[in-house]
Amino acid sequence: AQSVAQPEDQVNVAEGNPLTVKCTYSVSGNPYLFWYVQYPNRGLQFLLKYITGDNLVKGSYGFEAEFNKSQTSFHLKKPSALVSDSALYFCAVSRGDNDMRFGAGTRLTVKP
Amino acid sequence: KAGVTQTPRYLIKTRGQQVTLSCSPISGHRSVSWYQQTPGQGLQFLFEYFSETQRNKGNFPGRFSGRQFSNSRSEMNVSTLELGDSALYLCASSLNSGPNSGYFGPGTRLTVL
Numbered sequence: 001a002q003s004v005a006q007p008e009d010q011v012n013v014a015e016g017n018p019l020t021v022k023c024t025y026s027v028s029g030n031p032y033l034f035w036y037v038q039y040p041n042r043g044l045q046f047l048l049k050y051i052t053g054d055n056l057v058k059g060s061y062g063f064e065a066e067f068n069k070s071q072t073s074f075h076l077k078k079p080s081a082l083v084s085d086s087a088l089y090f091c092a093v094s095r096g097d098n099d100m101r102f103g104a105g106t107r108l109t110v111k112p
Numbered sequence: 113k114a115g116v117t118q119t120p121r122y123l124i125k126t127r128g129q130q131v132t133l134s135c136s137p138i139s140g141h142r143s144v145s146w147y148q149q150t151p152g153q154g155l156q157f158l159f160e161y162f163s164e165t166q167r168n169k170g171n172f173p174g175r176f177s178g179r180q181f182s183n184s185r186s187e188m189n190v191s192t193l194e195l196g197d198s199a200l201y202l203c204a205s206s207l208n209s210g211p212n213s214g215y216f217g218p219g220t221r222l223t224v225l
Binding site for chain 1: 116143145147154155156157160167168170202204206209214215216217218219
């Protein structure tokens with residue numbers, strides 16, 4: 001079965017600094033990897049996905065993620081954090097269907 | 113294009129009752145997936161419906177069921193509610209079945225007393 005680990009419950013960064021939210025995965029076969037963001041009392045918003053192709057995936061709101069097969073990682077990055085990026089971030093993996101397995105989430109706080 | 117809508121947004125029920133939640137996907141989308149989000153278990157996949165057929169099912173008891181109508185709207189039903197069913201129920205719609213980006217609705221917050 002597929003699974004995802006987000007090793008950090010909380011990430012704090014200063015506005016303007018680069019941010020990284022970590023994700024590692026376990027899946028048999030080729031992974032389909034996703035990042036979502038959730039704001040308070042809201043559903044999930046899609047940020048980006050990796051299915052195949054370039055290991056560096058660019059997504060919404062200036063976010064990007066790098067797929068690293070040897071390290072089974074899919075870390076989310078942004079060069080310059082904004083206060084408005086503060087939210088709960090979820091990494092998810094699928095084997096190619098909609099049975100997505102989500103990580104526990106990482107709460108990102110960007111301080112002014 | 114209107115987004116995914118879920119009704120009701122909030123619901124309070126008592127143990128033993130049953131509840132039906134509704135999800136209207138984005139126009140033209142034929143796949144609807146349901147997820148349960150709780151503080152303890154996080155986000156868990158319930159099931160997916162595509163063209164009125166259940167395509168995948170997560171590891172939930174039979175009290176959780178769903179269906180999809182010909183207009184792609186989907187309902188999920190939970191019978192004999194338990195306290196642990198209190199959660200945010202999210203649905204996601206996508207054009208086809210498969211690894212979808214998932215346009216999620218705002219969710220239905222179910223509280224079981």
